[in-house]
Amino acid sequence: GAAVPKEQRQGWGQFLKSIATFSGDLSSMTAPSFILSPVSLTEYPSYWCEHPEEFAAIAQGKDQIERMTLVLKWFIGTLKGQYTARNTSMGSEKKPLNPVLGELFLGKWPEKGSRGETTLVSEQVSHHPPVTAYHIENAKAGVSLEGHNAQKTSFSGRTIQVKQVGHAILRVKPQGSSEEELYLLTLPNLLIEGLWYGSPYVELSGSSYIQSSAGLTATVNYAGKGYFSGKAHSFKATIGSGSNALYTIEGEWVGTSKFKGKSPSGKKDEVFWDASTPREELEVQAIDSQGPMESRNIWKHVADGIRSGDYEAASKDKSRIENEQRQKRKDEAAAGTPHQLEYFVHLDDDKEYAELAAHFGGKPANEDGYRRKPRA
Numbered sequence: 110g111a112a113v114p115k116e117q118r119q120g121w122g123q124f125l126k127s128i129a130t131f132s133g134d135l136s137s138m139t140a141p142s143f144i145l146s147p148v149s150l151t152e153y154p155s156y157w158c159e160h161p162e163e164f165a166a167i168a169q170g171k172d173q174i175e176r177m178t179l180v181l182k183w184f185i186g187t188l189k190g191q192y193t194a195r196n197t198s199m200g201s202e203k204k205p206l207n208p209v210l211g212e213l214f215l216g217k218w219p220e221k222g223s224r225g226e227t228t229l230v231s232e233q234v235s236h237h238p239p240v241t242a243y244h245i246e247n248a249k250a251g252v253s254l255e256g257h258n259a260q261k262t263s264f265s266g267r268t269i270q271v272k273q274v275g276h277a278i279l280r281v282k283p284q285g286s287s288e289e290e291l292y293l294l295t296l297p298n299l300l301i302e303g304l305w306y307g308s309p310y311v312e313l314s315g316s317s318y319i320q321s322s323a324g325l326t327a328t329v330n331y332a333g334k335g336y337f338s339g340k341a342h343s344f345k346a347t348i349g350s351g352s353n354a355l356y357t358i359e360g361e362w363v364g365t366s367k368f369k370g371k372s373p374s375g376k377k378d379e380v381f382w383d384a385s386t387p388r389e390e391l392e393v394q395a396i397d398s399q400g401p402m403e404s405r406n407i408w409k410h411v412a413d414g415i416r417s418g419d420y421e422a423a424s425k426d427k428s429r430i431e432n433e434q435r436q437k438r439k440d441e442a443a444a445g446t447p448h449q450l451e452y453f454v455h456l457d458d459d460k461e462y463a464e465l466a467a468h469f470g471g472k473p474a475n476e477d478g479y480r481r482k483p484r485a
C-alpha cells in the first residue's frame with residue numbers, strides 16, 4: 110500500500126494481525142509510528158460544537174417540531190468533524206493518544222454577536238476501559254450537552270467494527286418558556302476501513318436516534334458506498350411522532366443533504382445541511398498556563414515527538430507517563446484513597462436515559478451515565 114512507509118510495512122502487517130486476534134481495548138495497543146496522532150481522545154468531544162451557532166439556535170425553535178429539526182441539523186452538522194477531521198488534517202484516520210485517568214480538556218468558543226460563550230469540559234473518567242465524559246454549555250442560549258463515550262471494538266475481515274457505548278443528553282430551555290426540554294442522543298456504529306492500504310477512514314453504519322422528552326423521534330440510518338444512495342458517508346433521517354413521519358432528509362453527512370418530499374418552507378428539495386460550512390475550532394489556554402492534568406500539557410513532549418518525527422522521544426515520554434500513572438494507582442490503593450473525578454459524578458443507572466430510550470425500544474432499560482457536578 111502506498112500510504113505505509115516502506116520501513117514500516119512489516120510492522121503494519123504485524124499490527125493488523127494482532128488486531129485480528131485481539132479482543133477488547135484497541136486504544137492500549139502499540140501501533141506503528143506513521144499511524145499515531147498527537148491528539149488525545151479527551152479532545153474529541155469538542156467536535157460536538159464546531160458549529161456553535163447551530164448549537165445555540167436550537168432554543169430559538171418556535172415549537173417542538175422546529176426544535177427537533179434544529180437538533181437534527183446540529184447533530185448531522187457535527188458528523189463531518191467527528192468522523193473525517195483526522196483524514197482532512199493528517200491524511201488518514203490516526204490512533205489517538207490514550208488518555209490517562211483524570212485527564213482534562215477545557216476550552217471555549219467565545220461570545221460572538223448575539224451568540225453567548227460556549228464552554229467545554231471533558232474529563233477521562235475511566236482509563237481501563239477508556240471512558241470520556243463531557244459537558245458543553247451555552248448558558249445564554251439555554252442549551253447544554255452532557256454525555257460519555259466508550260468503544261467496543263471487534264475485527265471482521267478487513268474492517269474494525271466499533272460499537273459506541275454511551276449516550277448524550279441535550280438540555281434546551283426553549284425561548285420564552287421555563288420548561289426544559291430533553292433530547293437523548295444515541296451514537297452510530299463505526300467501520301474502520303482502508304486498513305490494508307494503511308490509510309484508514311471511518312464509515313458509519315446502522316442507526317442512531319434522537320428522542321425528545323416532548324415525544325418526537327429522529328431516526329438516522331447510515332450507509333456507505335453501494336447502499337441506498339450508492340455514495341459513501343450517506344444517511345437517511347426521519348423525524349416522526351410514533352409511526353407518523355413528519356420529515357425525511359437524505360444526503361451525505363460530508364456533503365449536502367435535503368428534505369425529501371415535505372419541507373418546512375414547502376419548497377421542493379430544500380437544503381437541510383451543507384457540510385462545507387466552516388468548522389470553528391475551540392479556544393484552549395496556552396500550554397504554559399494549563400494545569401497539570403490538562404491534556405495538551407500532559408502530552409506535550411509526546412505530541413512534539415510525533416509531530417516532528419522524533420518517535421523515540423515520543424515513546425520515551427509516553428512510557429514515563431504510563432509508569433507515573435501505574436505508581437499513582439498503587440499509591441492510591443495503598444493509602445485507601447481512590448482517584449476522585451473532578452467535574453463529573455457517575456450514575457449507575459441514568460434514569461433520564463432509561464425514560465427517553467423507552468420510546469424507541471430495543472434498548473436496554475438501563476445504562477450508566479455521567480453528570481456535571483454542581484458548581485459552587
Ligand code: 0T9
Nearest residue numbers: 135136153191192202203204205258260271301309
Ligand atoms: C468519540 C469518534 C470516536 C470517539 C473515536 C475508534 C477510534 C476511537 C474513538 C468514536 C467521537 O465523538 C467520535 C471518532 C473516531 C473514533 C476513533 C477512530 C479510530 O480508529 C479509533 C481507534 C481506537 C483506533 O485508533 C484504531 C487503530 C487504528 C489503526 C485506526 C487508525
